[in-house]
Amino acid sequence: MGEGDNEQGYHFNVMRRAIAVIDEHQQDGGETLSLEALAAAMEMSPAHFQRLFSRWVGVSPKRYQQYLRLGHAKALLRDRFTTLDTAHAVGMSGSGRLHDLFLRWEAMSPGEYARHGAGLVIMWGWFDSPFGPALAMGTDKGLCGLAFSAETGPEAAMADLRGRWPEAEFVEDPAALAPLVTAVFEQRGETALHMIGSPLQIKVWEALLRIPSGQVSTYSEIAQSIGLPRAVRAVGTAVGRNPVSWLIPCHRALRKSGGLGGYHWGVPVKRAMLAYEAARAEEGSERREGAVAGS
Structure with missing residues (x-):
């Protein structure tokens, strides 16, 4: 990188x-x-x-x-972005703009998902990131996995992602993934995402993509936004099964009480991500205000 x-x-x-x-x-x-x-x-x-x-x-x-x-998450929740407010949401047409990053995505069909990765060639590589070592995985259609090992360790992160697609062929090729990963962490340019999950999981992950950086939502609001208000527990499970952390921002999902809840790669990483985004959002707001004042 x-x-x-x-x-x-x-x-x-x-x-x-x-x-x-x-x-x-x-x-x-x-x-x-x-x-x-x-x-x-x-x-x-x-x-x-x-x-x-x-x-x-x-x-x-x-x-x-x-x-x-510890009280910052509750403050975020009080002023939260509501996923039901689709006027400001990323469109679900398969592309959207997050910061200065243009993101394209394609979802695997249910039949392909049921084959547990059979016939897929998944490239992988380790990269440095603002949140410690990151394991990236991708197909010829885009990134399909992004894990952070600072809390879990590299072996656990690798076993976790490989276990999601046990029938796939895995090939170490960081050079092929580097442009996609660089775009993700620099939040600019263009990257592609290959969503590999069940139909419910993909619905939940698309809802997560609607939550702007520096803001949060709740598991219950996400459930409502996909038309399944009674499926909060299933939504929480799908959030936890997100294979492309940070890019699909599962760290922006909180409990209704304002509690952070869990995080697949460790709660300290989730806290760091939320604080990092909040700081960047405020920094950007101050720059814009300064530009307006100076014009």
Whole structure:
């Protein structure tokens, strides 16, 4: 993925440690930690720690803490995007725009899905990402899998994705996947998605694609949006079975109470993703406001 890839993983490892420090401090009833206190906990100078965070997410450690605080998810939910509001949703025609990323997708037919991947050649490769090591998988039609191993470990991530399509042929080919993966994490350009799942799962995953970055929805709202208001439990299961994490944003689905719920690749990764998106969304809003003020 080009120069600086290992740097992304380093940033995420530091961020994981910072989350643990922030959580421990919050549980003790503490307020926002100072830059100096966080830097000391990370065994870094304040200046280096500030630069690292700003390069990773575009905001200061102090502001980033606001997005990591346990109450932030409830605030997001209070002002949430409703998936029933289709006027602002990505169209379900098989293409849509997410940030500056143009996404095309194609769903596997039910008959193909029932064959458990027989006849499919699935390429795979490991990449660095803002959320630690990422395992990508794809067919000639687009990405079909994206897993994060920072919490689960690489062996578990590989076994998980391979187990979804046990009859497929798997070929290591990171070079073929690199352009697609780069577009996903840089959120620009064009990438393709090959949805391999049951009809219900694909409906749920398409609903997730409607939730804008920096916002959230609930499992019950997602169930309503696909016309199955009583199937909240089944919807939750389908969210958890999403094979293309981050791109299909299952991390934006919360419990009605505002609780984070679970996350297939570890709740710390989910929290990092939500905080990362919230920070980026605010940064973009401030840039737009500055441009308007200066015009």
